[in-house]
Each structure stands twice: as C-alpha cells, then as structure tokens.
Amino acid sequence: MKLFSSVFFSGLITLTLISHSFAAEEAKPAVYKPDLAKGEASFASCAACHGADGNSAITANPKLAHQHPEYLVKQLQEFKAGKRANAVMSGMAATLSEDDMKNVAAWLTTKESKKGFAKDKDLVALGERIYKGGIADRQIAACAGCHSPTGAGIPSQYPRLSGQHQEYTVTQLQNFRGGVRNNSIQMTMIAAKLNDKEIQAVSDYVAGLH
Numbered sequence: 036m037k038l039f040s041s042v043f044f045s046g047l048i049t050l051t052l053i054s055h056s057f058a059a060e061e062a063k064p065a066v067y068k069p070d071l072a073k074g075e076a077s078f079a080s081c082a083a084c085h086g087a088d089g090n091s092a093i094t095a096n097p098k099l100a101h102q103h104p105e106y107l108v109k110q111l112q113e114f115k116a117g118k119r120a121n122a123v124m125s126g127m128a129a130t131l132s133e134d135d136m137k138n139v140a141a142w143l144t145t146k147e148s149k150k151g152f153a154k155d156k157d158l159v160a161l162g163e164r165i166y167k168g169g170i171a172d173r174q175i176a177a178c179a180g181c182h183s184p185t186g187a188g189i190p191s192q193y194p195r196l197s198g199q200h201q202e203y204t205v206t207q208l209q210n211f212r213g214g215v216r217n218n219s220i221q222m223t224m225i226a227a228k229l230n231d232k233e234i235q236a237v238s239d240y241v242a243g244l245h
Contacts, residue, residue, distance in 0.1 A: 067137055069104075074142030077135050081127065090149045094202040101148035104140035105191040110218075111136040119218045151198035153243030158232075162240025165233060175228050178237065181221070186244040197244040204238035 078089075085091045089100030099107065113119040114128035131139070153159045167184065169177035178196075182188050186197030196204070210216035211226035212234075229237070 067134065069137045069141030070134075071138070071142045071145065073135070074138030074140070077131070077139050078142060081139075084123075089143045089146045091200070094200040095206065096200075097203045098148055098151075098199055099143050100146035101144060102140075102195050103188060103190045104137070104144045106188070106194045107140035107143060108136045111140070113218050119216060148195070148198055150245050151200065151242040153239045154201065155239055158236040158239045159243065161233070162236035162238070165229075165237050166240050166244075170228075170233075173228050175225060178241075186241060196241045199241055201235075201238045201242040204241055205234055208234045208238065 078085075084093060084096045085099050089098065089102075091098050110119060111128045111131060112133075114121060114124040115131065117125065128136075153162075165175070166178040169175045169180075181193040182196045186195060186199075188195040207216060208222075208226045208229065211219070211222045212229065214223070217223055226234070
C-alpha cells in the first residue's frame with residue numbers, strides 16, 4: 036500500500052510539473068515578426084522629411100537608415116507618449132500602433148546609410164579628441180564608450196551616430212543641454228558640460244565618421 040501511495044504521489048507531482056511547464060510555455064508572449072512591406076508602406080508618409088530610403092537630404096532632420104530598430108521604436112514610443120517633445124513627430128507617432136513602429140524600424144535598418152562628411156578640419160580635430168577621449172578634467176566621458184569608435188552604437192542601448200548630419204546632432208546636444216529633450220539622463224548630464232564650440236566640434240566629427 037505504501038509503495039502504491041509513493042508511486043501515485045510521484046506520478047501526481049510529475050503531472051503537475053508537466054502541466055505547469057506547458058502553462059509557462061503558453062504564457063510566453065509571442066515574438067512579433069516585423070512585416071517589412073508594411074514598414075515600407077507606413078514610412079511613405081515620412082519620406083518627405085527623412086528621404087525615401089531613410090537618408091534625409093534635409094540637414095535639420097536625422098538620417099534614419101541603418102539605425103538600430105530598438106532605438107527607433109523607443110523614440111517613436113516616446114514621441115507618442117510625450118516623453119520626447121517635437122510637435123511634428125508627436126503628431127506622426129500618434130497615428131502609429133506598436134506593430135507599425137516595429138515594422139517601420141525593421142524596414143529602415145535594412146537600408147544602407149549614406150556616408151556624411153565633416154566641414155571644418157580644426158573643429159574635427161577637437162571633436163575627435165572629445166569623441167575618443169572625453170574631457171577628463173571636466174568629467175566628460177568619451178562618446179566612443181557608448182557609441183563605439185566607429186559611431187556604430189550599441190544595439191538596444193545607444194544609437195548609430197556615424198554620418199549623421201552635423202546640424203541635427205548640434206540641435207540634439209543643445210536640446211539635451213537646455214532640457215528641451217530629456218529622454219536620456221546620460222546625454223543630459225554630458226551635454227550640460229559641453230560649450231557651444233565643443234558641441235559643434237563633436238557634431239562635425241560625427242558627420243564624417245564611418
């Protein structure tokens with residue numbers, strides 16, 4: 036009788052564990068697979084500002100081609116939620132669902148980013164020093180630590196900067212410094228310590244980075 040009870044309870048525990056295992060598998064959210072065709076279709080309304088392939092010809096607007104999809108989705112979510120202020124982008128993002136955002140971001144990352152170029156060799160030299168080594172006596176970290184030496188960034192964490200328009204990067208650093216853009220604590224702290232010349236220099240260096 037004791038043997039039967041032991042076998043019975045052992046079997047009962049096994050069945051319970053199996054059922055919990057199946058329940059856990061069923062509880063896992065399905066991983067969304069982006070639809071590139073839908074992403075391209077949704078991006079059509081963005082092309083006037085960001086270029087048909089995500090390479091904006093307007094220097095005030097960022098190049099989006101080959102950007103990390105996780106970063107793009109995060110920015111669209113924050114435009115929609117009002118965490119990042121921009122009247123035009125907030126209006127555009129308001130019409131997008133989560134799936135739309137993922138589709139657009141996935142499509143953009145398949146596009147090749149066109150190389151940019153620096154404009155001022157003297158500024159570039161200063162920008163390179165800051166980008167690669169920071170400014171130690173003012174506790175300004177090197178940009179390369181987060182955005183990589185080539186400006187490729189780190190997927191899911193930090194955006195690609197290489198080839199980005201100087202004008203756009205200048206505006207973003209100034210916005211971080213002035214509190215207009217406040218959706219990155221790290222960038223707010225770094226930009227707060229940079230003067231106008233340093234912002235111009237780093238932005239010019241980034242424009243020609245590849």
